[in-house]
Structures are given as C-alpha cells and as structure tokens.
Amino acid sequence: MSVWALGLNHTTAPLDLRGRFAFALDQIAPTLQSLRSSFGTGRHPQVEAAIISTCNRTEIYCAAEQAALDHTFGWLAQSGGVAPALLRSHAYTLHDGEAARHAFRVASGLDSMVLGEAQILGQMKDAVRAAETAGALGSTLNQLFQRSFAVAKEVRTATEIGAHSISMAAAAVRLAGQLFEDLRQTRVLFVGAGEMIDLAATHFAAKEPKALAIANRTLERGEKLASRFGGEAMRLADLPGRLAEFDIVVSCTASTLPIIGLGAVERALKARKHRPMFMVDLAVPRDVEPEVKALEDVYLYTVDDLAQVVQQGQANRQAAVAQAEAIIDAGVQSFMHWLGQRGTVPLIQQLNAQADEWRAAEMARARKLLAKGEPIDAVLEAMSRGLTQKMMHGALAELHAGDAASREQTAQTISRLFLRKER
Known part of the structure; x- marks a missing residue:
C-alpha cells in the first residue's frame, strides 16, 4: 500500500494562488468524488482520498496499491484552472513516510503560521469526517489521520508548543x-x-x-x-x-x-x-x-x-519544537511499520482460509467416525493426526525438492517457523 500527499500553503504560495484551490466544507464531498472518478477503473480502482482546505493550506492525501502523484497533481492543477508548471513551482509532493510526517506536523501545529495553534486540529478532523461521509476514506488513510490526532494530543500534552502562541x-x-x-x-x-x-x-x-x-x-x-x-x-x-x-x-x-x-x-x-x-x-x-x-x-x-x-516569539519555543519532532519521529516509525505489515494481509487471509478448510474437513471426518460409534479418544487421535499431516505436508515436500542450496535455505526457514522455543 502506498500513501502520497500534495498541496500548497502559506509558505509556498501567495494568497491569490491559494484562493484558487480553496474548498468550502460543503464542496469537499463532490470534489473528492471528482478526484476519485478521475482515476477510472484501471491501475487505481480503489483510491482513498481526503482534502484539507483552510485559509493557510490546501492539501490532498491519497492511498492506493500504487502511488499516482503525477495524476493527482494534474487533476489539482485542472481543478484550479492553472498551468501545471505554475502549480508545481508553488506546491510540494510527499510520499509514504514523508507524507505521514507532514500530516503529523500539521496536526500538531508545527506547520502553521501560528506555531502550536490548535485550530488546525479541528479543521483536520472536519476534513476527515467529510471524507468519511463521502465514502472516500479507507482503512489506510483512516489509520494515518487517527494516528496524527494521537500524535498531536501527545505533543500538546508533553510539550509547551502552544504556550504564548499569538493567534x-x-x-x-x-x-x-x-x-x-x-x-x-x-x-x-x-x-x-x-x-x-x-x-x-x-x-x-x-x-x-x-x-x-x-x-x-x-x-x-x-x-x-x-x-x-x-x-x-x-x-x-x-x-x-x-x-x-x-x-x-x-x-x-x-x-x-x-x-x-x-x-x-x-x-x-x-x-x-x-x-x-x-x-x-x-x-x-x-x-x-x-x-x-x-x-x-x-x-x-x-x-x-x-x-x-x-511569528514573534517563536524562538522561545524551539525547545518545545525539538520535543515535538521527537514524538512525531516515533509516530512516523510506528505508522510505517503498520503500513509495511499491510502488504502481508492477503497472505495472512489465505493462510487462515486454508487452515479453516483443513479444520472443517477433519471435523467432518471426526463427526462421521463418532456417528459410526468409534471411541472418542480414537476419533480425537485421528483428527489431530490429520491436521498435523496437512500442516506438515507442504514443508516436508519442500525439504525433498530442489537442489542442495535450496534445500538448505528451506531447512533454515522451516526450522525458524516450526522449531521455535516458546518462552
């Protein structure tokens, strides 16, 4: 799974250009529908998307099996009626860990004109609710934003990032x-x-x-x-x-x-x-x-x-910024670990389905034996042996297949998976 973000804010784009990409909250749902439908049903059939639009920024966050930054960038330029080259000179694009880091910094008030201001967190939550209502928010972006809210809460609790801020x-x-x-x-x-x-x-x-x-x-x-x-x-x-x-x-x-x-x-x-x-x-x-x-x-x-x-007085809060960045770093590492695990989900689902199939077959066989009057101990023994054989068959077959080098690699893998010492 891939996550990407692009946008423009008060540090990268002048006011009038930002105005061309400002979306009122009631415009978010149809705008998200337009963005998602622009991907079609080809390489990006199920793109998750959310839009954050405030007086200081407009940002698009997306998630899909494959990143599509160029396509998203082109769509945004067209929606604002500006040349892609002009937008590109004032916009930023972010991918995976950097996209997560940016979302966490925005939620924590580190990317705001008013360092540590809390209003942006409420605006982000409104944007997430709008995306959810529009049916554009999937499990990946939901996880990204929920983690960003948790990081922001920790930053505000553990640091003085918002102290003496001037709204x-x-x-x-x-x-x-x-x-x-x-x-x-x-x-x-x-x-x-x-x-x-x-x-x-x-x-x-x-x-x-x-x-x-x-x-x-x-x-x-x-x-x-x-x-x-x-x-x-x-x-x-x-x-x-x-x-x-x-x-x-x-x-x-x-x-x-x-x-x-x-x-x-x-x-x-x-x-x-x-x-x-x-x-x-x-x-x-x-x-x-x-x-x-x-x-x-x-x-x-x-x-x-x-x-x-x-921005006056922001130098006095640099120590708090350093603390906040450390909290954000930990949050990014945690999110990227979770995102990496998402790649194994299909395999885990297949393994669970296979195990359920084996279990159902052995349960059906056991019920037949019990119906014939077989002793319970004998039936349980037969069921456990049947399950064990099904689980071990693939591993044992691989140990006898291939050349010496592949067998050695297989032996190490099987040893690591099946001969673990429980603590």
Missing part, C-alpha cells in the same frame, strides 16, 4: 491597538459567522469596544453569535450602506468572490470624512478587493500580512 485574532487586535489609541472608543464589524470570526470577536470583545456588529448572509446565525457579545446582527446585503459606521472591519466568509469592493470602501471613507478604517481580511479567497489596500485612509491586512506579527 490571527490576537494579532489583529494588537495591530488595531497600534492604530487606535483606545479600542473602547471604536465600532467593530465582523463579516461572517464562522469559527474564525467567532475567535476574532472573542478577542475584540475583550477590549470592550463601543459597538460590535455581525453581518452574515444568514441573519439567524449572525444573531446567535452577536447575542453572545451584546452586539447587533445585520444582513450581508445591508453591509455597503452601513460600512461607514465602523472603524474596524474583520471579514472571513466562504464567498468565492470579494464581498467588499473598492467602490463601497471609497464611499464609506467619504462619509467618514476620511477618518481611518482598519480592515482585516482573513478569507481565502479574499473577501476584500486587493485594490482597497491602496486607499490612503485604509489599513488592510490579509492572512499573509499577519505572518510577521504571529
């Missing part, structure tokens, strides 16, 4: 605090109502802003989140007309196109008499048109812009 939301608050002297005098708008907005709203609410609002496509969901922070909810359609009311705008939706355009921000600035606006676009693809960043009174940050802030 995206905390970084946004820190930057906003540099622009506005007193955050308690600001009005904050959150666009979207997902996990990232929930986290950002929690951080900003702790600063007790003057007003807090949630704009969401589904008003009911927006109201539910807004009520937790004593804020108001509005429909996404009302956003352009009310944008000028807010000093701080944090957006993260699953929209495939920008929802805050240049024109809307220009009108908002005019209405604000050019008082500054602080904007954070945490979405991939972008929620805010990139041209907005050129406006004089707007301070727009994307997920990539926040990288320098969230």
Whole structure:
C-alpha cells in the first residue's frame, strides 16, 4: 500500500494562488468524488482520498496499491484552472513516510503560521469526517489521520508548543491597538459567522469596544453569535450602506468572490470624512478587493500580512519544537511499520482460509467416525493426526525438492517457523 500527499500553503504560495484551490466544507464531498472518478477503473480502482482546505493550506492525501502523484497533481492543477508548471513551482509532493510526517506536523501545529495553534486540529478532523461521509476514506488513510490526532494530543500534552502562541485574532487586535489609541472608543464589524470570526470577536470583545456588529448572509446565525457579545446582527446585503459606521472591519466568509469592493470602501471613507478604517481580511479567497489596500485612509491586512506579527516569539519555543519532532519521529516509525505489515494481509487471509478448510474437513471426518460409534479418544487421535499431516505436508515436500542450496535455505526457514522455543 502506498500513501502520497500534495498541496500548497502559506509558505509556498501567495494568497491569490491559494484562493484558487480553496474548498468550502460543503464542496469537499463532490470534489473528492471528482478526484476519485478521475482515476477510472484501471491501475487505481480503489483510491482513498481526503482534502484539507483552510485559509493557510490546501492539501490532498491519497492511498492506493500504487502511488499516482503525477495524476493527482494534474487533476489539482485542472481543478484550479492553472498551468501545471505554475502549480508545481508553488506546491510540494510527499510520499509514504514523508507524507505521514507532514500530516503529523500539521496536526500538531508545527506547520502553521501560528506555531502550536490548535485550530488546525479541528479543521483536520472536519476534513476527515467529510471524507468519511463521502465514502472516500479507507482503512489506510483512516489509520494515518487517527494516528496524527494521537500524535498531536501527545505533543500538546508533553510539550509547551502552544504556550504564548499569538493567534490571527490576537494579532489583529494588537495591530488595531497600534492604530487606535483606545479600542473602547471604536465600532467593530465582523463579516461572517464562522469559527474564525467567532475567535476574532472573542478577542475584540475583550477590549470592550463601543459597538460590535455581525453581518452574515444568514441573519439567524449572525444573531446567535452577536447575542453572545451584546452586539447587533445585520444582513450581508445591508453591509455597503452601513460600512461607514465602523472603524474596524474583520471579514472571513466562504464567498468565492470579494464581498467588499473598492467602490463601497471609497464611499464609506467619504462619509467618514476620511477618518481611518482598519480592515482585516482573513478569507481565502479574499473577501476584500486587493485594490482597497491602496486607499490612503485604509489599513488592510490579509492572512499573509499577519505572518510577521504571529511569528514573534517563536524562538522561545524551539525547545518545545525539538520535543515535538521527537514524538512525531516515533509516530512516523510506528505508522510505517503498520503500513509495511499491510502488504502481508492477503497472505495472512489465505493462510487462515486454508487452515479453516483443513479444520472443517477433519471435523467432518471426526463427526462421521463418532456417528459410526468409534471411541472418542480414537476419533480425537485421528483428527489431530490429520491436521498435523496437512500442516506438515507442504514443508516436508519442500525439504525433498530442489537442489542442495535450496534445500538448505528451506531447512533454515522451516526450522525458524516450526522449531521455535516458546518462552
């Protein structure tokens, strides 16, 4: 069995390219079906697959009897509508042990923009559930991901990898605090109502802003989140007309196109008499048109812009990283041992089937003898001899076959298998 992975992340690809390969959670199932059907029924009839897609990465994990990295790579390039050469210059491909190591590092937060952040683990679990629901997750990938979750748990328990980590939301608050002297005098708008907005709203609410609002496509969901922070909810359609009311705008939706355009921000600035606006676009693809960043009174940050802030203090956690890598090494060795054993499964199944056939034949023979009135001891003796002869026949035949060298090799193998000393 072979395992392979490929993808692109915040260290290998720019934001706009990552946006072309971003899949919302409800898109995972049909996307996996498309990927698996692309293999056809030829050399790769039963390919397992899973897709992890976050604001910082899109990764595909596959497993099959034979690796098909090139095919998977070509499919991904086509799905994003980019030339394979462009994708290849920004992507990474991994095989077997390296694929496992990467999955374990991602789950443990070692490959994240925020070293040690825990959110990625939940995102991976969501991706695995989506793959399982789509019927794309087989025993090999299931084992890979379950082991990655176990390794991540051990890393977080045994090390301080997540200590003092700065989340995206905390970084946004820190930057906003540099622009506005007193955050308690600001009005904050959150666009979207997902996990990232929930986290950002929690951080900003702790600063007790003057007003807090949630704009969401589904008003009911927006109201539910807004009520937790004593804020108001509005429909996404009302956003352009009310944008000028807010000093701080944090957006993260699953929209495939920008929802805050240049024109809307220009009108908002005019209405604000050019008082500054602080904007954070945490979405991939972008929620805010990139041209907005050129406006004089707007301070727009994307997920990539926040990288320098969230990486501060990472040097203090290098000892924890070394500990985490040791735990991951052990996890990789264990997984590769398990994967190697998967190659013997068909042989084990054949041996069990053969043994069951012999056992059934001897049991049928014993029942006939008992029905004829044969003594039980005699029947048991005959059954045990019959089983022994069947088990030994092949080995004894091999000992008498072939030349001297092959007989010697056979003798050593048989001695190792049948003459073991039980301890």
